[in-house]
Amino acid sequence: MEHVDFSLVDWSRAQFALTAMYHWLFVPLTLGLSFIIAFMETQYVRTGNPEWKRITKFWMTLFGINFAIGVATGIILEFEFGTNWSNYSWFVGDIFGAPLAIEGIMAFFMESTFIAVMFFGWNKVSKKFHLISTWLVAIGSNLSALWILVANAWMQNPAGMKFNPDTARNEMLNFWDVLFSPVAMNKFLHTALSAYVLAAVFVIGVSAWYLLKNREKTFAKKSMKVAAIFGLAASFLTIVSGDGSARNMAKFQPMKFAAMENLYIGQQNAPLVAIGFLQKNKTEMDPKEQNFVFKLEIPNMLSYMAFLSPNAYVPGIYDLVKGNAEHHILSYKERSEKGKISIESLAEYKNAKKAGNDSIAKIALAKFNENYAHFGYGYYANRDVNELIPSVPSTFYSFRIMVGLGFHFLALFLVVLLLIKKDKIDKKRFILYTALWTIPLAYIASELGWIVAEVGRQPWVIQDILPTIAAVSQIKPASVQFTFWLFLVIFTGLLIAEIKIMVSQIKKGPDSEDADHHTNNELINS
């Protein structure tokens, strides 16, 4: 492909990134807070203590505010696959569409039906039914996360499918391979668990604010305790599943892995750069070389992290682009030649079929299948293969900040839990301030995780098979540019509204049971 309208590809990518990142500002809190609320209400039903009901209802109000904007930002994403990535929708729709449909049927209805019971059913249904509804909201929202993350994981590691040359698309061969691919399972666990961490940080941070203000002490401590236990468990498991993610990445997306590590020359016994600062590009070499100004290494750790063996060989960016015969790595140039053969054989096959020439069709098909693993590289046959290298600094730094913050959250949960146990938490103002200021950090860590996952796999929409330049819809770049700004304005406006409402509700604090009527009458009369 010689001619590509990069402004179209870039604006389409920018729009998807914008809408996805906005959506992700709200999703993790929904995923985690729904469980935290369910734990709290379980406490209420178990003990009958009205304080627990008050606690549950307060966090439920915040849940509702956050949930609404999560829904608002989510609908765009589902349809954007069609509007902005139309080729993609056909090329892999046979596999990718199914999880989206199942998400709707299985998860969204559960969520939206029982959310109505959760909010409006307090005085209308039995305590038990209400509690079940709250749990079903949590299960429903997490199920929806499961399906969409299965879909995302499949893009990173396309499993369980085969290309059908007659329909010119990939078709599903085995649903269970798609659902239970190790990448999918790991992705779901790591993402959902990290969302629980964020929600726990949120609850602890807000509760800390009450303690700092000397308000609602029992409420705050009880909330904190639930969140800290939940957060601690989730934190620990996030780290374990993160380790699994890194291994999957090294195996299925070596370029992403190398970029994340700023590893240019592959090596055995590769060290892990725990802390490092990259040098700015001084010269445009091929491929762009990048070095460290400063680094702190853990010997052998990278090899171990990637392949569970300190001696393992980890390929670098240079090896992947230029090839490495010793380690049986084809260069990108070779892969793009093979990809080109694959694409051309597909055309040959179709033409032969049309002409009724079965023997030529058969030969073309064999050639196609032989080279299909490199299909996507074919679109780079007449292009600079360096376009296949993702941004190194953004993945390198994002990964390190995310991991660093992850350990910070773990430590915070431990300290908070310890102080609650000793009943000293309200006196440790420094910890309370730290907890409060950790809230934005949790959001940063969460978004950075997606930057590693998504920027790191560029330009692949489907790993090795479909690059962004061949997936995009043919629309005027100005149209996409316009909708990009439109979404930016709308979502930013809604975000400001959400934060303002959330802050007011927090300042207002939890209602007492009697105050309920009073406030609503006030609201209605205002």
Add this chain to the structure above:
Amino acid sequence: MFETFSYITLQQYWWIIVSLLGAILVFLMFVQGGQTLIYTLGKTEDERTVLVNLLGRKWEFTFTTLVTFGGAFFASFPLFYSTSFGGAYWVWMLILIAFVVQAVSYEYRKKPNNFFGKRTYETLLFINGLLGTVLIGTAVATFFTGSAFSVDKMNITRLIGDKMPVISEWKGLAYGLEAALNLHNLTLGLTVFFLARVLALLYFMNRVNNTEIMVRVKKQLIYNAIPFVIFFLIFTIWLLLSKGFAVNPISKEVYIEPYKYLHNLIAMPVVAVIFVLGVAMVLLGIIRPIACFVKCSTKGIWLTGIGTILTVFALFLLVGFNNTAYYPSTFDLQSSLTIENSSSSFYTLTIMSYVSLLVPFVLAYIWYAWRSIDNKKIDIEEINTDSHVY
């Protein structure tokens, strides 16, 4: 079980499911209709709050149905997804934005310090009600009138030259907005808009316990039923007299056939019965509360609602079955989409068919959950004492 079905049977089964979802969606758009009536029916703040809350307890269900409709269409007929969404970009984007702004409006409308103020959120609800109904109606009408696009799956092998390797290429100049300039399309858009308002009025009639609102509801029912019936008749008569996009069952060639949709109705008597029954129920549900004297029926929502589902369902079957192209191209007839050439693979449809067995279960818990919280009519007092109010 589903493995033993033929490919075409599965494709038809999924067309039926997508059609049903679409039909239920149109019924549930009473929420959108109601959003355009808040100020017409509610003269005091309390009255408006009752109306908003009645709609607010159902909006998410409409929204979820829309999302599921999209997902199911994607999973079963992905070529439609890539062709229509990627081509009629602006129509779909406007529809989506109309739904984005709806999703926050209920929750944020009454909350203190909500940045934009209550009136803004109410305006957003109005915009959603107007654009959502008119544009979805317009977009569905293109199933009958056609759009300008071409589809060539071999385009993905374009490696040289200045053309992008894009399978579906839109030829309409306004990326979908041209559909709204077609009078036939617009007629269906307005039909859906007024139908949604009629359904909303019937819903309020069933759920509101307030005399002042009821008087206005009854008056508005007449004002909205008349344009609805007129637009619906225009669309239906035009449809039955118009030419359509037929498919040769052997060669799969698409050609124009005069009176195609009328022929389909005759060729599929079951569909004809569903259609006539649906229309009759819609009208009966509207007429009964209008024509009553002392004690009026408040069950019109069920009659008209189910009638709506049947009618829309029949329209979808009319355009998808009996060798018809459901998403025709006026630019290149042979690019037209049929349920055969645009569907997912046999395997995927089989898997999805198993998933579809969950649907009755989903409907059952929705019914159970709703019954348990909607057991009595709503008045101002009830809203004022609820702990979660929009």
